Amino acid sequence: xxxxxxxxxxxxxxxxxxxxxxxxxxxxxxxxxxxxxxxxxxxxxxxxxxxxxxxxxxxxxxxxxxxxxxxxxxxxxxxxxxxxxxxxxxxxxxxxxxxxxxxxxxxxxxxxxxxxxxxxxxxxxxxxxxxxxxxxxxxxxxxxxxxxxxxxxxxxxxxxxxxxxxxxxxxxxxxxxxxxxxxxxxxxxxxxxxxxxxxxxxxxxxxxxxxxxxxxxxxxxxxxxxxxxxxxxxxxxxxxxxxxxxxxxxxxxxxxxxxxxxxxxxxxxxxxxxxxxxxxxxxxxxxxxxxxxxxxxxxxxxxxxxxxxxxxxxxxxxxxxxxxxxxxxxxxxxxxxxxxxxxxxxxxxxxxxxxxxxxxxxxxxxxxxxxxxxxxxxxxxxxxxxxxxxxxxxxxxxxxxxxxxxxxxxxxxxxxxxxxxxxxxxxxxxxxxxxxxxxxxxxxxxxxxxxxxxxxxxxxxxxxxxxxxxxxxxxxxxxxxxxxxxxxxxxxxxxxxxxxxxxxxxxxxxxxxx
Numbered sequence: 185x186x187x188x189x190x191x192x193x194x195x196x197x198x199x200x201x202x203x204x205x206x207x208x209x210x211x212x213x214x215x216x217x218x219x220x221x222x223x224x225x226x227x228x229x230x231x232x233x234x235x236x237x238x239x240x241x242x243x244x245x246x247x248x249x250x251x252x253x254x255x256x257x258x259x260x261x262x263x264x265x266x267x268x269x270x271x272x273x274x275x276x277x278x279x280x281x282x283x284x285x286x287x288x289x290x291x292x293x294x295x296x297x298x299x300x301x302x303x304x305x306x307x308x309x310x311x312x313x314x315x316x317x318x319x320x321x322x323x324x325x326x327x328x329x330x331x332x333x334x335x336x337x338x339x340x341x342x343x344x345x346x347x348x349x350x351x352x353x354x355x356x357x358x359x360x361x362x363x364x365x366x367x368x369x370x371x372x373x374x375x376x377x378x379x380x381x382x383x384x385x386x387x388x389x390x391x392x393x394x395x396x397x398x399x400x401x402x403x404x405x406x407x408x409x410x411x412x413x414x415x416x417x418x419x420x421x422x423x424x425x426x427x428x429x430x431x432x433x434x435x436x437x438x439x440x441x442x443x444x445x446x447x448x449x450x451x452x453x454x455x456x457x458x459x460x461x462x463x464x465x466x467x468x469x470x471x472x473x474x475x476x477x478x479x480x481x482x483x484x485x486x487x488x489x490x491x492x493x494x495x496x497x498x499x500x501x502x503x504x505x506x507x508x509x510x511x512x513x514x515x516x517x518x519x520x521x522x523x524x525x526x527x528x529x530x531x532x533x534x535x536x537x538x539x540x541x542x543x544x545x546x547x548x549x550x551x552x553x554x555x556x557x558x559x560x561x562x563x564x565x566x567x568x569x570x571x572x573x574x575x576x577x578x579x580x581x582x583x584x585x586x587x588x589x590x591x592x593x594x595x596x597x598x599x600x601x602x603x604x605x606x607x608x609x610x611x612x613x614x615x616x617x618x619x620x621x622x623x624x625x626x627x628x629x630x631x632x633x634x635x636x637x638x639x640x641x642x643x644x645x646x647x648x649x650x651x652x653x654x655x656x657x658x659x660x661x662x663x664x665x666x667x668x669x670x671x672x673x674x675x676x677x678x679x680x681x682x683x684x685x686x687x688x689x690x691x692x693x694x695x696x697x698x
Contacts, residue, residue: 538589
């Protein structure tokens with residue numbers, strides 16, 4: 185199918201901001217924010233890809249599933265198509281130096297008290313518990329190891345010749361480790377990069393296998409601990425032009441980490457100069473606020489509306505002047521649809537939406553135009569490596585998209601229900617406003633001179649939250665920065681950050697400081 189209006193990024197940058205609350209990453213393509221990931225200020229109980237030793241607590245025959253205890257009070261849902269039979273990973277320690285760990289799947293009958301190894305496949309969201317699977321998948325940058333299997337999973341765009349070459353390349357590793365899933369960005373990897381990553385996956389699997397054999401009660405077995413490596417794997421790709429960070433002390437660490445992930449795809453690592461706040465100068469914060477709005481305006485008069493439900497996300501595409509047109513089948517409608525396909529795909533990725541997403545485009549009126557629209561939609565959505573399936577219903581413009589829910593949606597991180605009507609994702613939460621205020625103060629802290637301290641004047645609700653609800657945020661700010669901070673209510677809703685001189689002790693010749 186022929187596509188038109190596909191806009192490819194000419195400049196792709198990854199911005200890394202090292203704040204006192206943790207690391208934040210923003211992928212920017214031609215000035216447009218495409219993806220945003222923030223290291224949580226408080227360690228998460230459950231993260232996508234975590235491996236647990238779990239214990240079955242309750243059987244749910246109508247759902248063909250069971251509730252399992254992950255330790256520390258966390259509960260997840262384990263589904264089994266052949267309920268009550270379930271597969272579990274069995275690891276045997278083999279001979280050799282270093283030791284080899286043979287993995288295979290065995291069938292067991294689910295019963296209360298049974299312990300088995302599971303991996304998080306879907307994060308908990310609203311009233312839904314986390315979803316776990318007994319199938320283990322160890323992910324890296326280009327490859328994902330699937331111990332206990334002999335199967336290979338290929339990206340949709342790969343050719344038969346390419347698959348045969350990669351199969352021969354990874355055959356020695358598959359014999360002793362298991363099958364592999366090749367990520368979409370693996371299509372651009374060289375043979376040397378794939379071999380280096382296969383060796384790294386073997387070392388990672390050895391660490392995981394040792395932890396599994398040592399675990400004897402429910403709890404976390406393995407999690408990626410390096411935040412820089414985790415964020416680079418989640419957001420970066422080999423087409424990066426540069427990685428820009430705001431902390432010179434981490435420049436060498438970021439460069440080494442990127443070189444280990446993609447040694448033959450160098451990206452320029454540099455430190456931002458000229459502005460104390462990297463995200464503000466690159467309009468990241470501004471575009472984040474726009475992404476939290478329920479409506480997005482298109483360049484040529486169209487409008488995209490997002491509506492969130494428990495079952496999934498609904499996206500409606502409309503023309504702003506549709507009520508004044510006699511027919512929707514106009515060149516403007518086609519142009520709006522093409523623009524909307526690109527914008528919706530980017531917004532879905534930026535908002536970290538997951539699960540089932542239903543998009544309703546404007547009907548262009550002819551089969552040929554629907555075919556062009558379908559080609560554009562497939563091309564745009566499959567640039568996101570977490571999209572598993574895109575299906576356009578025949579004879580209409582409804583598109584079903586299924587995307588893996590790997591992290592908390594953007595709205596859940598920043599927005600809170602309306603106090604008046606209780607509708608979700610309506611207003612900025614007080615906690616998010618407090619963190620945003622401290623993040624802005626952190627940027628100003630870099631400009632402090634010796635003998636000065638920070639004074640933060642904010643809305644009374646935010647000040648009360650910092651002083652009474654989450655005082656540990658102020659304590660952490662003072663501990664990391666090493667300077668005192670004063671927080672006072674402001675007469676207006678607009679916060680203000682200023683520098684003041686520290687009070688110097690009054691000294692006496694005879695008695696010293698008072």
